[in-house]
Amino acid sequence: MPGPHGFDIDSVRQQFPILDVEINGHPLVYLDSAATSQKPQVVIDAISNYYARSNSNVHRGVHTLSQQATDIYEETREKTRALINASDSREIIYVRGTTEAINLVASTYGRQNVGEGDDVIVTAMEHHSNIVPWQILCEEKGANLKVVPMDENGDLIMEEFDRLLSDRTKIVATVHLSNALGTINPVKEMFKKARTVGAATLLDGAQSAPHMAIDVKDIDCDFLAFSGHKLYGPTGIGILYGKYDLLSQMPPYQGGGEMIASVTFEKTIYAELPAKFEAGTPHIAGTAGLGAAIDFVNEIGLDNVAAHERTLLDYSIERIGSINGVKLIGNPKHRSGVISFVVDGVHPHDVGTVLDSQGIAIRAGHHCAQPVMAHFGIPATVRASFGMYNTTNEIDRLYEGVQQVFEVFG
Amino acid sequence: MNDLSDLYQEIIMDHRRNPRNEGLPADHTHTADGFNPFCGDKVSVAVKIEDGSIIDVGFSGEGCAISMASASLMTEAVSGKSIDDATASFEAFRKLLTDGDTSGGVDLGDLEALAGVRAYPTRIKCAILSWHTFKSALENDSAPVTTE
Numbered sequence: 227m228p229g230p231h232g233f234d235i236d237s238v239r240q241q242f243p244i245l246d247v248e249i250n251g252h253p254l255v256y257l258d259s260a261a262t263s264q265k266p267q268v269v270i271d272a273i274s275n276y277y278a279r280s281n282s283n284v285h286r287g288v289h290t291l292s293q294q295a296t297d298i299y300e301e302t303r304e305k306t307r308a309l310i311n312a313s314d315s316r317e318i319i320y321v322r323g324t325t326e327a328i329n330l331v332a333s334t335y336g337r338q339n340v341g342e343g344d345d346v347i348v349t350a351m352e353h354h355s356n357i358v359p360w361q362i363l364c365e366e367k368g369a370n371l372k373v374v375p376m377d378e379n380g381d382l383i384m385e386e387f388d389r390l391l392s393d394r395t396k397i398v399a400t401v402h403l404s405n406a407l408g409t410i411n412p413v414k415e416m417f418k419k420a421r422t423v424g425a426a427t428l429l430d431g432a433q434s435a436p437h438m439a440i441d442v443k444d445i446d447c448d449f450l451a452f453s454g455h456k457l458y459g460p461t462g463i464g465i466l467y468g469k470y471d472l473l474s475q476m477p478p479y480q481g482g483g484e485m486i487a488s489v490t491f492e493k494t495i496y497a498e499l500p501a502k503f504e505a506g507t508p509h510i511a512g513t514a515g516l517g518a519a520i521d522f523v524n525e526i527g528l529d530n531v532a533a534h535e536r537t538l539l540d541y542s543i544e545r546i547g548s549i550n551g552v553k554l555i556g557n558p559k560h561r562s563g564v565i566s567f568v569v570d571g572v573h574p575h576d577v578g579t580v581l582d583s584q585g586i587a588i589r590a591g592h593h594c595a596q597p598v599m600a601h602f603g604i605p606a607t608v609r610a611s612f613g614m615y616n617t618t619n620e621i622d623r624l625y626e627g628v629q630q631v632f633e634v635f636g
Numbered sequence: 637m638n639d640l641s642d643l644y645q646e647i648i649m650d651h652r653r654n655p656r657n658e659g660l661p662a663d664h665t666h667t668a669d670g671f672n673p674f675c676g677d678k679v680s681v682a683v684k685i686e687d688g689s690i691i692d693v694g695f696s697g698e699g700c701a702i703s704m705a706s707a708s709l710m711t712e713a714v715s716g717k718s719i720d721d722a723t724a725s726f727e728a729f730r731k732l733l734t735d736g737d738t739s740g741g742v743d744l745g746d747l748e749a750l751a752g753v754r755a756y757p758t759r760i761k762c763a764i765l766s767w768h769t770f771k772s773a774l775e776n777d778s779a780p781v782t783t784e
Binding site for chain 2: 572573574575576579580583590591592596599605606634635
């Protein structure tokens with residue numbers, strides 16, 4: 227039935243072929259979109275069509291196919307620019323994913339601008355991919371990694387952030403939407419404060435990009451990292467957005483073909499943006515898929531997706547939270563996309579196996595956020611995360627699945 | 637389709653509810669810690685060895701039903717055995733989990749209850765963690781064991 231803005235869950239679901247797959251004799255209930263989203267047919271077709279009809283290398287050949295491949299590659303860059311409201315498509319750098327985007331910034335901007343005794347600030351709810359690159363940088367430079375703590379609800383303690391900020395702060399890198407708790411952080415406010423001490427800002431948008439419109443001008447971040455595969459696109463392609471002036475001043479990340487203007491054995495002149503950061507033959511098919519994913523998401527409308535997922539989130543908090551013996555982890559003020567919970571006396575891994583036997587795919591573990599688990603004093607949680615294709619009926623299946631866990635482990 | 641009751645057999649559920657040899661013997665001669673970074677399971681194993689035989693063994697840790705039951709079953713399986721026999725049991729158990737092979741001539745006893753884990757490749761590490769940790773303790777390897 228169409229929703230208020232023409233969001234029709236049945237027609238959305240029909241576009242995802244994997245939803246017809248049976249798992250262990252049951253219709254798949256896919257509640258692991260925070261790990262990776264499923265792919266609509268248009269994305270699968272775009273990749274397949276690219277290889278069937280347009281496969282060639284980009285920016286090299288004078289022949290027609292090379293031009294077609296280049297067009298596909300550059301059209302997706304422009305679509306990405308529009309998606310996040312960047313000023314200039316040269317601010318859009320293709321990378322493998324969020325992890326590579328953050329590593330790129332740490333290795334280039336970070337090495338250039340962070341020195342001994344300086345601070346890099348992250349939050350207590352970062353994914354390991356927004357911790358480890360900064361740790362490596364800080365270790366190399368003799369700098370300090372400072373962590374904004376969170377409270378028992380899973381909200382950042384903003385007074386502590388204020389206290390950590392100083393003229394030694396060179397970079398503030400924070401997650402927009404926590405993959406383990408679903409917390410939406412007040413990043414606009416944080417980045418505004420970061421600017422007052424002259425720090426550069428990086429937004430980890432891996433989880434937020436599929437759930438809400440990200441406007442890099444409004445948030446005013448210096449860098450934004452996100453992955454195609456959580457945004458209904460393929461794996462292996464992701465985006466680093468950076469402000470033009472910053473990207474221009476940064477040294478290259480990797481050397482090779484594509485990123486040069488001229489090479490002699492004495493000296494190499496680097497290419498202009500964005501090519502400077504795109505050494506080697508890129509994941510062209512990935513950009514074909516990502517372009518199709520962005521078109522697909524735009525057609526459905528991220529606002530419609532957000533409204534639908536809000537219904538799912540509220541329903542799951544009420545339904546799963548009401549089960550005796552289930553404890554929801556985190557109760558942030560602003561949240562989206564995921565619920566994390568533990569079941570009394572049953573390890574999340576065992577919960578995951580019992581649910582899987584009923585065709586229900588959830589994530590059990592530390593979600594690459596071990597400091598979050600340590601904060602709540604638990605080794606792991608069960609996480610159900612939502613995509614545009616999920617239904618309240620599937621949350622009922624999860625509810626029944628948890629009842630089955632009690633039967634097995636009673 | 638996998639039947640859950642093959643995985644969570646009664647023996648396993650019993651060892652999970654009532655773990656045997658929980659706690660590390662104070663007068664142990666060998667000890668090691670194990671960790672599975674994939675799921676966060678942790679186990680410590682301590683062994684008292686005299687004249688090449690395992691006089692006492694205990695474990696502590698936290699983890700899923702499979703890892704904790706396997707640790708409990710492991711302590712029962714090696715208790716009182718010579719180091720060589722315990723090592724043979726480990727090899728036979730590993731073969732059971734990875735190949736389904738029971739042809740080694742070693743009587744695994746209750747350990748065979750864990751054969752169902754073979755159908756769940758992601759859970760094999762849970763079942764084997766305590767054994768790797770035990771073996772590491774025998775070798776007195778001070779580095780923590782991981783399943784990765």
